[in-house]
Amino acid sequence: MSLFREIADRIEREIRNGKYKPGEKIPSIRRLASEFSCNKLTVHKAFELLKKRCLIDNVVGSGTYVRFPERIDEKGHLFDFRTSYISEDFFPYLKAKEIFSGLFDRDRGAALSSTPVEGDRRLIHVLGETYRLPADRILIVSGAQQGLDLTAKVFAARISDSILFEDPTYHGAISLFRAKHFVPMEDDGPELSTLDCKLNDQVRLFYTMPAVHNPTGVSYSRNKLEAVAERAERHPFYVIEDDFLSEFIEKPHPRFVDICPGRTIYIKSLTQTTVSGLRLGFMVVPGELYDKFVYTKYTSDLVCTGVLQKFLMEFIVRGDYESYIAETRERVAERQRRLLSIIEKQPELNVHLPQHGYNLWVHSNRPIDSPYVPWSKGEEFSFSPKYRSCFRLSFMNMDDDAFQRALAYLDSFFTSLFGD
Amino acid sequence: MSLFREIADRIEREIRNGKYKPGEKIPSIRRLASEFSCNKLTVHKAFELLKKRCLIDNVVGSGTYVRFPERIDEKGHLFDFRTSYISEDFFPYLKAKEIFSGLFDRDRGAALSSTPVEGDRRLIHVLGETYRLPADRILIVSGAQQGLDLTAKVFAARISDSILFEDPTYHGAISLFRAKHFVPMEDDGPELSTLDCKLNDQVRLFYTMPAVHNPTGVSYSRNKLEAVAERAERHPFYVIEDDFLSEFIEKPHPRFVDICPGRTIYIKSLTQTTVSGLRLGFMVVPGELYDKFVYTKYTSDLVCTGVLQKFLMEFIVRGDYESYIAETRERVAERQRRLLSIIEKQPELNVHLPQHGYNLWVHSNRPIDSPYVPWSKGEEFSFSPKYRSCFRLSFMNMDDDAFQRALAYLDSFFTSLFGD
Numbered sequence: 001m002s003l004f005r006e007i008a009d010r011i012e013r014e015i016r017n018g019k020y021k022p023g024e025k026i027p028s029i030r031r032l033a034s035e036f037s038c039n040k041l042t043v044h045k046a047f048e049l050l051k052k053r054c055l056i057d058n059v060v061g062s063g064t065y066v067r068f069p070e071r072i073d074e075k076g077h078l079f080d081f082r083t084s085y086i087s088e089d090f091f092p093y094l095k096a097k098e099i100f101s102g103l104f105d106r107d108r109g110a111a112l113s114s115t116p117v118e119g120d121r122r123l124i125h126v127l128g129e130t131y132r133l134p135a136d137r138i139l140i141v142s143g144a145q146q147g148l149d150l151t152a153k154v155f156a157a158r159i160s161d162s163i164l165f166e167d168p169t170y171h172g173a174i175s176l177f178r179a180k181h182f183v184p185m186e187d188d189g190p191e192l193s194t195l196d197c198k199l200n201d202q203v204r205l206f207y208t209m210p211a212v213h214n215p216t217g218v219s220y221s222r223n224k225l226e227a228v229a230e231r232a233e234r235h236p237f238y239v240i241e242d243d244f245l246s247e248f249i250e251k252p253h254p255r256f257v258d259i260c261p262g263r264t265i266y267i268k269s270l271t272q273t274t275v276s277g278l279r280l281g282f283m284v285v286p287g288e289l290y291d292k293f294v295y296t297k298y299t300s301d302l303v304c305t306g307v308l309q310k311f312l313m314e315f316i317v318r319g320d321y322e323s324y325i326a327e328t329r330e331r332v333a334e335r336q337r338r339l340l341s342i343i344e345k346q347p348e349l350n351v352h353l354p355q356h357g358y359n360l361w362v363h364s365n366r367p368i369d370s371p372y373v374p375w376s377k378g379e380e381f382s383f384s385p386k387y388r389s390c391f392r393l394s395f396m397n398m399d400d401d402a403f404q405r406a407l408a409y410l411d412s413f414f415t416s417l418f419g420d
Numbered sequence: 421m422s423l424f425r426e427i428a429d430r431i432e433r434e435i436r437n438g439k440y441k442p443g444e445k446i447p448s449i450r451r452l453a454s455e456f457s458c459n460k461l462t463v464h465k466a467f468e469l470l471k472k473r474c475l476i477d478n479v480v481g482s483g484t485y486v487r488f489p490e491r492i493d494e495k496g497h498l499f500d501f502r503t504s505y506i507s508e509d510f511f512p513y514l515k516a517k518e519i520f521s522g523l524f525d526r527d528r529g530a531a532l533s534s535t536p537v538e539g540d541r542r543l544i545h546v547l548g549e550t551y552r553l554p555a556d557r558i559l560i561v562s563g564a565q566q567g568l569d570l571t572a573k574v575f576a577a578r579i580s581d582s583i584l585f586e587d588p589t590y591h592g593a594i595s596l597f598r599a600k601h602f603v604p605m606e607d608d609g610p611e612l613s614t615l616d617c618k619l620n621d622q623v624r625l626f627y628t629m630p631a632v633h634n635p636t637g638v639s640y641s642r643n644k645l646e647a648v649a650e651r652a653e654r655h656p657f658y659v660i661e662d663d664f665l666s667e668f669i670e671k672p673h674p675r676f677v678d679i680c681p682g683r684t685i686y687i688k689s690l691t692q693t694t695v696s697g698l699r700l701g702f703m704v705v706p707g708e709l710y711d712k713f714v715y716t717k718y719t720s721d722l723v724c725t726g727v728l729q730k731f732l733m734e735f736i737v738r739g740d741y742e743s744y745i746a747e748t749r750e751r752v753a754e755r756q757r758r759l760l761s762i763i764e765k766q767p768e769l770n771v772h773l774p775q776h777g778y779n780l781w782v783h784s785n786r787p788i789d790s791p792y793v794p795w796s797k798g799e800e801f802s803f804s805p806k807y808r809s810c811f812r813l814s815f816m817n818m819d820d821d822a823f824q825r826a827l828a829y830l831d832s833f834f835t836s837l838f839g840d
Contacts, residue, residue, distance in 0.1 A: 088529035096532065097524035104517035109508035112516065114696035116474075142562065146721040176719040276534035277726030299596040300720070301566040306697030308725060
């Protein structure tokens, strides 16, 4: 075995047997190189391997740390407040098995046939009915991130200067668009006076999450929604409405796609509402942009996988999607309650309620110095210093056992952080 | 029912009952508007609907024609020499059913869990072994088109001027990169003298299909491959090696990824070798570009669907992939023979052999004036006038019955085209 593998294996053993704990620093490359009498490049290669094994992470300017999430069992379930998905443990896999079998029984090989670029027609029809949206402007995509990517391509020219963002906002959008211009979020939507100031001639797009905003969990009031829609029509600009988790608020919640359909690029992730291994979503775009979006989808990756689209269609039509959402809604409410009870014990922490969905946005009165924490830090969602001591806890990507342990861990972590 | 739907439905009936045959012109918008006493916009909407139903197509400056491929049975099988896929009729769907069931039995919900951005580690390992490629530089993508799209993004700046193409070449690459600079293909690879002329300082990429080139079906000789590799190292530029259908030529065929791995971005579609409803592929990129490609994949659509990756992994490991390719190879050889026997009857047509894979590139001595033909025209693959009278016949996207009928149709179509 090569030396770098030996070094990696030894460090992995030491992490697993608890010599180095999650969040702790491991020795520097220099020190390990001298310990193993090898050159620094060899230790560097060992570190790269450990990173691939999800065991360590660099913190720039600080050193190398043992990672959260930590693997906690052989099934690979994660102790993880970072990942904003619903754990696959809750997905009705027996129903999934049944649906896949049924597809092959009924359609034989055709279950694996292609679909048009815009998506499987029956799925589009079913989504149109389920989400009360016009089927003739729906385009199936591989997820909300692809919806954003297609939008970036359709509005290619100097996009950083022509798009406004909420502050804070989804980090995948910040990276993709190289976001530069922000409008602060309040508890009922964006700060309108700042929005008005930023609406110069270059602005063509405003990226929003009006229903269960990511990361803050709040939703727009009807007033704010209408005020933004009115500006979209007048200015004009397109609203990119990322419907993150509207399934988890009371219906009917107002939507841009209903109020100003001609100015709205609506994006819906179906991965966020089902399970992380199923990459699917859809968009509704204004009529005059539809062909351009379809063409851009074609040059990006041709089409989405047919068999998954057929699966999802059945999952919805059988009523399984609806009952899964209903069950998940209860789990989310229960876990939010338990999480809040831990947080409320800490006088340094506070949470603006109501928040919906399966993330919780927490404000801390004290800055959090620990370089490595088991949650998503405020700075992932904003360049602004005022969110430095905020963080997002995603609480559905664990099974019940892991959640139980994660809660206990979080409780003690808060105490060690804030206890005097 | 709205009027435009009525008009669309009537035209559809007339197409289906043979009043308008594939390749024939249908009445103009103006004439139909006067016939139905409605405005032209209504007929336009009816035409849009018929296009969505894959029944008609516009030929710019000429009119609206009934489309090939024509649906020939209720299962939706197409009479189609255009689509370069293997018909789903040949895919072992019972094995697919068994594998999906097995995944849910073994992994329960975890069959639907997420994978790392770069792809499922076991699938990556298995692909590395199957294709004799370094697993640590493999990245799973949703197909060759996404591989090209990621490359376009990684090399973003002024890409049209910095990339050379074979002439003719894959139309998906022409559209995506807005291709401008071409090197003519000969029967054993690109014309080296032209390649040398075009290699100015701006050139950073050369897009090639050295094994079963699309559309010409030829493969590079070892000499040409080494000559291009030598230039890639010296200039230097990256070779984008699109391994289109190397499964259908004798192994081992020389590859850029083996000869000059540091200069090769290798792209492999797994949809082309399996079935069109399974969107998957992979890339191997030089070490110094790997992180950039992974990041770009992340901003494009996060990750590929986990359950499909797990399916494909099982399909390969059980030996099903290998036996499927072996069976398909025989079908391809048999169909190519039958197709050639029809073509050889036409003195106006000739085919440069050997060609591999399931497309056949045909040269015609006479220009083909018919505006609508059941194959892919030369001009889809090239801007050069010299390919205007060439065409590509894709012959695996039909079941055996449809192929039988399609052959008979093609025979009579050739006779009507060239018979005096």
